[in-house]
Amino acid sequence: MAFLALHVLIGIFIYSSSAKGSSQPQARVFLTFNELQETKTSEYHRITHSPLDYRILLMDEDQDRIYVGSKDHILSLNINNISQDPLSIFWPASANKVEECKMAGKDPTHGCGNFVRVIQSYNRTHLYVCGSGAFSPVCVYVNRGRRSEEQIFKIDSKCESGKGRCSFNPNVNTVSVMINEELFSGMYIDFMGTDAAIFRSLTRRNAVRTDQHNSKWLSEPIFVDAHVIPDGTDPNDAKIYFFFKERLTDNSGSTKQIHSMIARICPNDTGGQRSLVNKWTTFLKARLVCSVMDEDGTETYFDELEDVFLLETDNPRTTLVYGIFTTSSSIFKGSAVCVYHLSDIQTVFNGPFAHKEGPNHQLIPYQGRIPYPRPGTCPGGAFTPNMRTTKEFPDDVVTFIRNHPLMFNPIYPIHKRPLIIRIGTDYKYTKIAVDRVNAADGRYHVLFLGTDQGTVQKVVVLPTNFSASGELILEELEVFQSNSPITTMKISSKKQQLYVSSDEGVTQVSLHRCHIYGTACADCCLARDPYCAWDGNSCSRFYPTGKRRSRRQDVRHGNPLTQCRGFNLKAYRNAAEIVQYGVKNNTTFLECTPKSPQASIKWLLQKDNDRRKEVSNVSSSSGKGLSQHLIHSLDQGEGAL
Template sequence: MGRDLVPRDLARSNCHDTVRTRTELSRLLGCRRFRSSTVNHSSLLLQPDSGRLYVGARGAVFALNASDISSGSSLKIEWEASPEQKQHTECFNHIRLLQRFNSTHLYMCGTNAFRPLCAYIDETSFEMSSPEEGRDKCPYGPSTGYTGLIIDQQIYTATKYEFRSFPDIRRNSPSPTLKTEDAPTRWLSEADFVGSALVSESANSPTGDDDKIYFFFTERAEEQNGAHSGGSSSRVARVARVCKGDRGGHLTLQKRWTSFLKARLICSLPEFNFHFNMLRSIFFLPATSPKDTLFFGIFGLEWKNVKASAVCRFSLAEVQEAFQGPYMETENSGSKWKEYSGKIPDPRPGTCITDSLRARGINMSTSLPDDVLDFVRRHPLMSSRSSPLTGDLCCSGGPPTTHNECLCEFPVRCAQLPLSSCSRYTSCYDCIFSRDPHCAWDGGSCVDVLPHSNRSTLIQDIQHGSRGCENYHQAVMQKSRSVRVGDDVLLQCEVTSNLASPVWSQDGRDLQGYGLSSGVRTGTDGLLIIDAKPEQSGLYTCYGAENNIRVPIISYNITVQESTSTERPLHPLPAPLLPTSNLLNPQNMEALYLTLITILGGLCIVLTVVLLYVGFCLRVGNRGKYSLRAAAASYPSSKRTNKNRKHRSSSNMELKTISSHCNGHANGSAKHYNGDIQNGGLLQIVPGEGYTTSISDSPPPAPPLPTTPNHQSPDCEFTNGLSSTLPSMLRRINGNSYVLLRQSDSANTSPNGYSFTDELNKILEKRKHTQIQPRPDESSV
C-alpha cells in the first residue's frame, strides 16, 4: 500500500486531501443505520462467533445484530450516573472500555462523572453485575486519550488516570500491578494514546520468545533539540512495547516495567521533508507469522495553518529491528540527547525472557541483574526509527469472510456500510481510477473481487490507477448545434471526478481557453465560444484528464451559419449621438426654466410690497396736515368777511401734527409761502400728561378757527400756562401729539409788543411754579 490516500502528484503539491468522488448520505447503497436517544457511541466490540456487535455509549450499552444493525432485535443496559452527579458539565457515565473478559462475560468501564467504575456483563442474559472501583483502569474524562486490552483476564491500559497525573501504561490485578517509571528519566512525556495490540510472538518461536503488547501514541519529543529532530514539530508518533510475562524488578524497578522500550514512527514525504507527526488511529492486520504482521496508521499534520493527513503502512519486522538497534541517552542533566555508544549490559536490556535466559537461570524479570535494570531505567528510547513500507499492493484478498461490511461510529448513530460499491463505477477508467481494492474490471462491468475464485481475468491497478484500459473504447455522447455568426455558445461538460481536469479540443487540436485572441474560455462548467465566427465550426470534444490519461466525455458538432436574406434583417443600431453637456438635457432645461420663473416671480412680489409701503407712507403723511385756510373757509361768509382783515396775518398759518413714522417736513426746513421762502417760525408743543387715544382712532375733523380777542391783557393766561398773547389759538389735541405753528407774517413778535422769545421764556418760568394738573386738558409746552 502507498503511504498516502491521494495520488502522489497531489500529495506532492501541498498534500491536498481531495476525495475523488462524493456521495450524498441519502444515496449510499446498502447503508443500514442504528439510532438511539443516547449519544457518543465511542466503544465498539464485534464478536463474529456470536454474531453480535456491542456498542458502548453515554449511559448505556447495546447489543446489536451484526448482520443488520438496523433490525429491532437490539438489547440495552442502562448505566447512568446519579442525578446529583449530572448537575455538572460532562458529568455522565461514558463507556470507555468494552472488552471480552472470558467466554461468558464482558468487562466494561465508565467515567461515572469523574469517578470511574467497572462492571461485568453476562453475555447470555445481558445483565450487569455490581460495579467495582475503576480508578486504575479507566480515565476520568470522555476525551482523554485511552486504550485498553484484556489478555488472559489481565487488564492492560494506557491513559492519564487522574486530573493532574502523568500518562502511564499499567497492568492491573490479578497479576502484579506494573506501571512506567517517572524518575530519574520519565518514560512518557505528555503522551496521548490511540491504540494497542497483542502480538503472539511466542507461537512457533525458535527462541522461546514471549508475547508482546504494543502501544501507539503521540508525545512531546524531548530529543528534538539534537541531530535526531527529523522535523520542526515538537510532538512525534511513537510505538512502545512491553512483555506479557513481565513481573517487574526485585529491587530496581520494583512494580515497574523491565521490558519497556519505545521508538519513533516515521510517516513523511522525505523528498520534501514533510512529516506527519500526529498519530490519529491504528489498525493491526495479523498474519500467520508475527514477522508478516502489518499495521496501518492514520497520521495528521498540524503545522501553522496546514491541515493534512496520510495513511502509512508498517511492518512488525521493521519495528522489531528498531528495538534491537542502539539506544539514546541524555547528557548535561537531560538537556541534550545523543546515541549511546558505551557498553551494553548482558542480557540485552528490554528483552523478554527467552530459552537462552532460562538456561542461565533467569526465569523471570525479577531475576535480572541490577545493572541491566538500571540501564533500562535510564535508556527507554531507541535511536532507530521505523519507516513505512512501500509495495505493489494496498490490500491482499485473504480467505473469504462471512461479513464484508464496514462499521462506522458517529456521535449520535452507527452506520453499517458494504465494503464495496462497485456498481457505481460505470466504465473501465472509472473502475481503475477509483483504486478500490474490492473492485475490478471484468471486461464489461466493475465487479466485486471477493466472490470470484478465478481473478486472473480481472483488471485492477491499485498502485497507479492508470493501467489496464488501453484496449477499452468508451462510447462518447455526441450532440449537434447550429449557431449564427456573432452568438456566444456555452458547451457544457460534467466531470464526475474531483481529481480530473477538463480538457477541450477542436478537430483534434487542443484549445487554450485563456488567450486574449483565442475566442474561447474554458471553466469548470464547460467551454464558452465568444462571438462565434464561421472558422470556429467543427467538432469540439471534452476530455477528463486524470492520472495522465484523457477520457472522452462528450462531443459537440458546432456549425456557425451566416445570416441569410430570407431572414428578417436586424434593425440597424442608431448612430451614436454626439457628446453633449448634461446642462442641455431636456430635463435639466425644464428645471432651469422653472427656476428662472420662480426668481422673477419673487422679484415682482418684493417690488409690489415696496410700492405698497411707499404709498401707505405718503397717504399717512397727507392725513397729518391741516390748513387753517381750509378751516376758515367752513365758517359763514359774513363772519369770514368781517374778520378777514384782522386775521390776514394768520391766514397763512399751517398746523402740522408730527406723529407715527411719516413726519413730512423736517424741522427748520425751508418752505415756500406765497412765493417767499420762510425759514423759521416753528413752535413745538411738548406732549403733556393728558390721555392718549388709540392709534387706530381716526383724528376728529378740524374745527373752525375762532377770532382772536384784542382786549385781552398780556397777563391773561390759560390753565395750561399758555399766554393768551400767542399769535394764534391752538386746537385741543392729544397729549402725545406734536403741534407745529408756522407763521407767514414777517414780524415775529406778538401784537402786544412782546417778542416771541420773551413770551416763551415767561411761560416756561411760570411753569416751574405751577402744579401740574393730574389730567391736563392740553399739552404742556
C-alpha cells in the first residue's frame, strides 16, 4: 500500500516562568504526598493517627537530633532519618489541671492538654522544656545525654511553674531564646491572655520584663520569632530581636490597625535603679514594612508578619532577614516575601525617635536633646565601657526609654518592595526557610515556602537587573497527606534536608530530587535548579568542586541549546519537539503532554516540503481535538500529489 502524502505534526514545549494564561507562577514539578514518598527523598513520622499539633522547636546538628514538641509529648528525632531511632517522652498535664481547664470553659481537645511550646538547650546534657499545662504552664529539665548514641531522653527534674516562660493558651505563640542558662521569652503571662510581656527568667539575676499594660511598648502583640544578633565586635553590644505583630488603635480610638514590628533589648539589662525597676531600660521597637506602591502613590500593605528567617553571613551586618507577610484586608488577600538588610534595620534603630505631638497626637521625629548614653545602648559595650550595669544609667535615659520606645522611621525591604507576591491564589504562605546555593553561574538563594495547604514550594531567586529579581517555582511538594497548614520549618544545609511540621506529624525532605526532572540533558537544563546539573549521563546533584567538562547547568537562562551540545539535544531544538506522523484516510490520536505546568504547547503542521504553520483552535494542550483538525486536512486531500 502506497501513501500519497505524508504530513508531519510537531508539538513544541515552550518553557517560561509561568504557563500561558496563568496569572500566577506554577511549579516546574508538582508531587503529591504519595509521589514524594516514591522518590525515596522524604521521611514521615507521627506518634498516633490523631492530630497532636507538632512543632519543631530545636535543631541540634552537633548531636544529630531535632526536638519536637506536641500535645503531651516531647520527641527527639534522628536528624539523618526522622523515622529511625525516635525517642519520646509522654508528658501530660495533671488530671486536676485538665479538669480545672475544662471547668473554666476551655477547649478540651485544643486547650486542655500540655502543649509543648519551649525547648531550649540548657547545657551540654540537658534541655529546658515548657508546656501550656492545661492553662497552667509548667517547665522541666530533660536529660538528653552527652552524646546522641547514648539514647538517653528522660525528664530529670520536678515540674516547676512556667509562668513568664510559656503562654497559658497553646493557641497563643510563645517565642524564646536561651543565653548562658537564662531564658528570654515573648508570651502572655496571665490566664486571661491580657498581659503580654518580653520576660527574662530562669536567672540568678533579677527577673526583668516589659513595662506592664503600657501600649506604647506592647499593644496586643502576637509573637512570631526571636533571635540573638551581634552588634559590632563587642559581645556586650549583642541584642535580642523579637519579631511580632500588634494591634494599634488609631488617633480616633475606634479603628485598630495591624503593624508588624521588631523590638530589641540588651541581654545584660537589669532594669533601672529608681525608675523602671525590674523593667527593660534598653527596649526599643520599630515598624517593619512590606508593601506595594500603587501608581497613584498609595501603599498597599502586607501587614501581618507570619514568619522570619535569618540568612547569616560571616559579617553580621550583611545578614539578610526574610519575612513572610499576609494581608488583614477583607477585600485584598495575598502573601508576600520581603527581604531586609540587617544594616538597614540597625540604621533605623540608630535614627530618630518617634514623638507624639499636637492635638491629634501625630507622630513626628523627636527634636529635643537625646540623653547620654543613647537610649537603647547596652552597658559595658563599645560606647559605654565605664557603665557595667543599666542601674548606672542616668535617670533621664531611663525616663526617655519609658516614653519613647518607638523609632520614627519604618524599616523597608531591599528595593522597597516585596521579592515575591502571591495574589488570588487558593493558598497563603505560613513559613519560610532559605538556603544559599553555589551553582555553575553564580550563587543563588533558594526559598522553601510552607503554605496553609500543607505544601512546600521550592523557589529560586533569579537576578534580572539592579532593581528587581525574578523567581521560579522549581517544585511544589505535598509534604502532608491531609493538607494541614505548616506550623514550623527548619533547614540543614549541612545535611541537605528540610524538616517540616503540622498538626499531623513531621516530614523530612531532601533539598533536591534531580532525577525527577527527566532523563535528557535539556530536561535537566530547563529545570534551572541550582542543586542539579547534567553530568553526561543523568540529572544529578551539582557539586561546585566537581569536574567542569562534563557538567551542564544554566540556572540564569535555562538554555539547553548552549549547554547540551552533544547530549541528545536533537529532539529539543526550539525547546522540545514531539513528532507525530499522519496520512490520508488514517486516524491517529495525537498526544503531547507537558512535563511541567510551566510549559505551554504550540502545534505546527508541516505538509510535504512546505514551511511549518501553526495550528490554531486547538481544544486541548494534550492534543485532544487536534487529531480532528488533522483528519479534516487529510480528508480534503491537502498536499496530495
